[in-house]
Amino acid sequence: MSHESPQAAAAVWLPFSQLATDVDQHTLGWLFDEGSLTRRLTHLSHDHFSVTPLYEGWQALRADECLALGIAVGAEGWVREVYLRGHGQPWVFARSVASRVALERGGLDLETLGSRSLGELLFCDQAFIRHPIEVCTYPTAWLPTEMACAGLWGRRSRFARNGLDLLVAEVFLPTLWQAAKEETR
Template identity: 40%
Template structure:
């Protein structure tokens, strides 16, 4: 169904459940979040379907880079409907530089779908967009043939929030094993 990373350590990080932010904070302290943008944004392929929304529904997106030990580690994008952004998921608008995981993994009523992941070659439009945003935010080029992107959908009070996280293969390959 989905390709598997060739390196076991990469597979462990891409497939790890629970809070990625918490894992990164343990593996690469100190941990921080840099917000790149938050607001109305064009949808990426599959986002409307994942959220169960019509193709033209406006989406609120929050894009961040997760840093550990001062280095950029992961590009992340969270999207939800405008209705949910003013309802069940209104707290994401006030997160600032706090990790979204603080909200997602602290409330027992939130449910998560299983993780899905895919390899995007650098020629893929999403991968090119991520590489462009990464360079603009970090002054470091995305030096890879592509990226591993994973996503899942969180549900709260009947409203959905899709979270996607993108891994630079050469970085994640050097990370300590997940715990």
């Protein structure tokens, strides 16, 4: 988890329609792919995919997360931060959040996921509806210290099921772009 104040950073989350056109097609293909990122990473890694939990627990959610979830700024929620790995390398930093109120009434126990992929759970449950993907240059202050690097692309989308909203953000690390480039050779 980042050790800098999460509220000090800011991000401008944009839908595809508002994104500047200077982003290359390969990057856009990853950012706006509406399929399961877990499945795509599993394929790219030739089944050498794993999830490493970094942090799981209750905390005040960031202002941008509260806004996206339609809850009061500063509301408490469950936060799960993980690395999605290919061949043991961290390829994606993922942060998933949900408000305490929504989890208590929504019947999803995020505390028991461990090293399983939340994305796989969301894509296997047909009741979840995925809202449009938004992207940004992810604030360095929000990244784990060992991966803090400026200019990384992040994306997020809200998944909803019967009053339960989960916000899933995924940040594409340089090691992923290298692996994807090698795959296309």
